[in-house]
Amino acid sequence: MISFDPASGVFLLDTPGTSYAAFVPDGDGIPIHVYWGPRIGAGDARYLAFKTAEQFAVEWPCFRSPANGHEEYPLDGRLQFGRSALSLEFPGAIRSTEWTLSGHEIDENAHDQELRLWFDVSHHDVSVTLHYRVYDDSDVIDRWVSLCNDSASEAVDVHRFDSAAWVMPEWAVHRMSHLTGRWAAETQLRRVELTDSRLVLESRRGITSHHANPWFAMDDGTATETYGDVYSATLHWSGSWRLLAQRELDEPAQVLLGWGQEDFGPRRLEPGDRLQTPVSSGLFSARGHGGASHAWHDYALRHVLPSSHEVRPVLFNSWEATGFSVDEAGQRALARQAADLGCELFVLDDGWFGDRASDRAGLGDWRVNTDRFPQGLGPLISEVHALGMGFGLWIEPEMVNPDSDLYRAHPEWTYQFEGRQPAAMRNQLVLNLARLDVAHWVLGELDALLSANDIQFVKWDMNRPFADAGWPGEPDRQQRLWFDHVTGVYAVLDALRTKHPGVAFEACSGGGGRVDLGMMARTDQFWVSDNTDAVDRRYIQHGYSQLYPARTMACWVTDLPTFINKRRVPLAYRFHVAMAGVLGIGGDLTAWSAAETAEAAELIEVYKRIRHVVQLGRVHRLGEPSRSASAVQYVTSDADEAVVFVYREAQQYDSLVRPIRLRGLQAGGRYRLDGGEVVSGDVLMNHGIAPVLTGDYASTLIHLRLVR
Numbered sequence: 001m002i003s004f005d006p007a008s009g010v011f012l013l014d015t016p017g018t019s020y021a022a023f024v025p026d027g028d029g030i031p032i033h034v035y036w037g038p039r040i041g042a043g044d045a046r047y048l049a050f051k052t053a054e055q056f057a058v059e060w061p062c063f064r065s066p067a068n069g070h071e072e073y074p075l076d077g078r079l080q081f082g083r084s085a086l087s088l089e090f091p092g093a094i095r096s097t098e099w100t101l102s103g104h105e106i107d108e109n110a111h112d113q114e115l116r117l118w119f120d121v122s123h124h125d126v127s128v129t130l131h132y133r134v135y136d137d138s139d140v141i142d143r144w145v146s147l148c149n150d151s152a153s154e155a156v157d158v159h160r161f162d163s164a165a166w167v168m169p170e171w172a173v174h175r176m177s178h179l180t181g182r183w184a185a186e187t188q189l190r191r192v193e194l195t196d197s198r199l200v201l202e203s204r205r206g207i208t209s210h211h212a213n214p215w216f217a218m219d220d221g222t223a224t225e226t227y228g229d230v231y232s233a234t235l236h237w238s239g240s241w242r243l244l245a246q247r248e249l250d251e252p253a254q255v256l257l258g259w260g261q262e263d264f265g266p267r268r269l270e271p272g273d274r275l276q277t278p279v280s281s282g283l284f285s286a287r288g289h290g291g292a293s294h295a296w297h298d299y300a301l302r303h304v305l306p307s308s309h310e311v312r313p314v315l316f317n318s319w320e321a322t323g324f325s326v327d328e329a330g331q332r333a334l335a336r337q338a339a340d341l342g343c344e345l346f347v348l349d350d351g352w353f354g355d356r357a358s359d360r361a362g363l364g365d366w367r368v369n370t371d372r373f374p375q376g377l378g379p380l381i382s383e384v385h386a387l388g389m390g391f392g393l394w395i396e397p398e399m400v401n402p403d404s405d406l407y408r409a410h411p412e413w414t415y416q417f418e419g420r421q422p423a424a425m426r427n428q429l430v431l432n433l434a435r436l437d438v439a440h441w442v443l444g445e446l447d448a449l450l451s452a453n454d455i456q457f458v459k460w461d462m463n464r465p466f467a468d469a470g471w472p473g474e475p476d477r478q479q480r481l482w483f484d485h486v487t488g489v490y491a492v493l494d495a496l497r498t499k500h501p502g503v504a505f506e507a508c509s510g511g512g513g514r515v516d517l518g519m520m521a522r523t524d525q526f527w528v529s530d531n532t533d534a535v536d537r538r539y540i541q542h543g544y545s546q547l548y549p550a551r552t553m554a555c556w557v558t559d560l561p562t563f564i565n566k567r568r569v570p571l572a573y574r575f576h577v578a579m580a581g582v583l584g585i586g587g588d589l590t591a592w593s594a595a596e597t598a599e600a601a602e603l604i605e606v607y608k609r610i611r612h613v614v615q616l617g618r619v620h621r622l623g624e625p626s627r628s629a630s631a632v633q634y635v636t637s638d639a640d641e642a643v644v645f646v647y648r649e650a651q652q653y654d655s656l657v658r659p660i661r662l663r664g665l666q667a668g669g670r671y672r673l674d675g676g677e678v679v680s681g682d683v684l685m686n687h688g689i690a691p692v693l694t695g696d697y698a699s700t701l702i703h704l705r706l707v708r
């Protein structure tokens with residue numbers, strides 16, 4: 001429910017469990033945030049707006065501006081001393097934006113409502129709209145902003161244009177949880193206390209990045225997994241971005257979230273042009289970090305991920321088995337083994353096209369290599385289908401190797417600065433997908449590939465960040481490429497999905513370099529890390545689960561020792577970690593022993609019985625990953641079924657696992673454990689279970705079903 005009271009300028013957004021209120025003072029100011037938390041009434045919102053206005057009206061000492069930190073969307077200029085969400089430069093180097101509320105509109109849709117607040121920028125023919133959307137079935141609030149240059153002659157330079165400013169409560173302590181990382185170590189959860197200063201998390205790489213993820217969760221330092229108020233927000237965007245948390249003494253903390261990196265030159269908005277930010281979504285949860293994750297996962301599955309009701313198949317991927325050494329005979333052999341194990345989808349990774357004998361050549365030449373596949377992919381695909389599996393193919397469409405026919409024909413299609421040699425990474429350059437002709441070419445190649453071959457799955461990879469992001473001959477469009485590349489990728493993916501609705505997509509960027517809700521809206525799962533070491537993965541998966549649901553988290557069981565850190569972990573442990581997401585197999589099956597194959601086949605069978613719980617259920621993180629025992633649990637929405645994975649990396653003194661208290665079960669219910677013993681939900685939740693684990697890298701899976 002959304003309401004707007006023109007007399008007081010107060011608007012109130014109600015979600016099923018929360019309220020969010022702000023007001024526009026006298027219609028000609030920046031909206032001031034007044035409330036976000038459990039449900040309140042419209043009268044309460046007006047009262048809070050009145051009290052805030054009263055507080056602002058007293059005489060404030062010089063050097064302080066009462067509204068700072070409270071602005072719903074801070075503008076550059078006037079008495080705004082923090083960082084602004086919108087920073088425009090008008091002709092004559094004028095950097096001050098003033099505006100007047102010109103009207104509002106509320107759209108009632110079947111399952112959501114949208115509020116639009118229209119502002120006319122004073123002295124210029126420019127208008128800004130603040131958009132808010134709430135849903136009937138989620139406490140998540142979507143925000144975005146659009147900007148229109150209505151002038152017939154004046155261009156406007158856009159220095160900063162964030163999606164939202166999220167105002168935090170006036171706590172003494174603001175503890176911010178965020179995700180950091182690097183290649184092979186993505187989504188590492190960190191919690192830091194904000195000081196009276198600014199904290200910037202960002203990607204300057206043209207992709208979401210392995211190094212930070214556009215998400216935060218704020219609490220007052222006391223929230224736990226199951227208790228406390230947690231405010232969090234994210235951004236639906238797959239290119240460079242910035243998250244800026246600012247807090248000054250006696251001011252509330254405010255978090256700005258938007259596209260484009262820090263110190264990014266202005267983007268010119270020509271007369272008649274319109275620009276719209278990506279969505280930033282925010283959430284208040286009174287049920288701790290776990291409760292926040294549940295609400296995010298529900299939102300992602302209901303409102304972001306396409307076809308989220310389907311469980312994902314168990315796939316086999318060839319990359320770690322064969323690297324670039326792919327040929328028809330080798331892939332057929334792997335496919336037979338994969339089918340015997342119970343895999344449902346066979347994915348041919350890198351190496352099937354052009355002169356792709358290594359990472360030095362071939363990218364851009366999306367023709368089947370006929371030395372390796374003499375009759376094209378048809379015979380392999382037919383065999384894979386005959387074995388009862390779907391067929392998937394790897395591509396990296398935004399890239400080109402200088403050693404490729406594409407580059408020889410179109411060296412001007414890559415990002416580069418005039419007269420400079422662009423720096424290669426992994427021997428490849430980034431194609432300029434901001435160019436319509438290049439985006440069309442990519443779409444044409446992929447469409448042809450999907451039309452000519454019976455393909456059910458595409459792994460879309462992206463293996464280097466942007467650098468030398470220039471566009472020779474188009475200096476005016478250079479700033480735009482950071483945005484237009486991403487929208488170019490979105491447009492190609494959207495067009496492919498429309499034309500080939502039976503094809504599922506996996507988003508990959510050298511592992512988890514492009515995990516975000518923008519990409520999630522047009523793909524079916526993420527390859528979350530190239531690191532398949534089961535121990536490292538537990539930390540990566542723990543961080544990933546803060547915002548993203550298990551249904552999107554592709555995990556493979558691979559060979560020993562793992563290529564990242566040479567660790568040797570038992571097969572069951574590797575499976576139990578990968579089974580906590582969308583299970584896949586990535587090892588060289590031709591080298592697996594009969595005993596390993598039999599164990600793997602059995603575990604895949606078990607996974608198929610429990611995957612609806614993992615992929616579509618609710619996750620309960622029963623502790624942080626650690627070397628001693630820790631566990632993760634999944635429960636179906638009706639609490640009829642649950643799955644618990646318990647892991648212990650290293651045992652000491654032959655100690656027993658202490659009872660692990662489960663969550664989210666039916667209190668009065670009785671559950672059968674692994675088809676045997678029956679235990680009450682009360683005992684399981686209030687006392688816990690203590691599985692017996694022996695040795696290092698020990699793990700177990702417990703499947704609980706409600707006894708009717």
Ligand code: DGJ
Nearest residue numbers: 319349350508510511530
């Ligand atoms: C990086 C991906 O993350 C890997 O899984 C694999 O697809 C390679 N690229 C192939 O080059």
